[in-house]
Amino acid sequence: MKAPAIFEFFRRLAEANPAPETELAYVNDYTLLVAVVLSAQATDIGVNKATKRLFETVTTPEAMVALGEEGLRAHIRTIGLFNTKAKNVIALSEALIREHGGQVPADRDALERLPGVGRKTANVVMNTAFGAETFAVDTHIFRVCNRTGLAPGKTVLAVERGLEKRVPKPFRLGAHHWLILHGRYVCKARRPECWRCPLADLCRFNPKTLA
Structure with a gap:
């Protein structure tokens, strides 16, 4: 995925969810x-x-x-x-x-x-x-990055390094939250919901779900 597409990728995610947060409950x-x-x-x-x-x-x-x-x-x-x-x-x-x-x-x-x-x-x-600009690569992020072509890699560390190089400055803090949520609710492992994905035109993945 080229730089202009990557910027647009995160711009759309940020527009839909301006302040992404972890879904884990915590006190401090x-x-x-x-x-x-x-x-x-x-x-x-x-x-x-x-x-x-x-x-x-x-x-x-x-x-x-x-x-x-x-x-x-x-x-x-x-x-x-x-x-x-x-x-x-x-x-x-x-x-x-x-x-x-x-x-x-x-x-x-x-x-x-x-x-x-x-x-x-x-x-x-x-x-x-x-508030560090770190990228915690779990199974969701690993899947999304490889499917879309955002930051492909054979290992978790390779994907993390790819994100470090490619994610534009305005989106670095929220990037891993957006990617986790997208993988959890849209770009699912078995049945990705490509039909409702806001990033479908930027993605290189061959859809496995019906239109």
């Missing part, structure tokens, strides 16, 4: 971090249901450590891989207290050193909590 930077860690291989809706009562009382690393692994598991049993995630959340909470005074660091490398936090999670937190 810490609960955002926890929610993103829990969302791996799970839906935002499922995570929000599991954390609704949790985040009413647990909003700091100290409170999470006090709740303990068993207490956390009781809240998140409906989420996939909840045992491993409970261990990681308690461990990252302890690390935040020990190494960062209980605060979420505004540094991607520091975030990635926390238990259970990978590059994608760190990018989401950097973007949503701290």
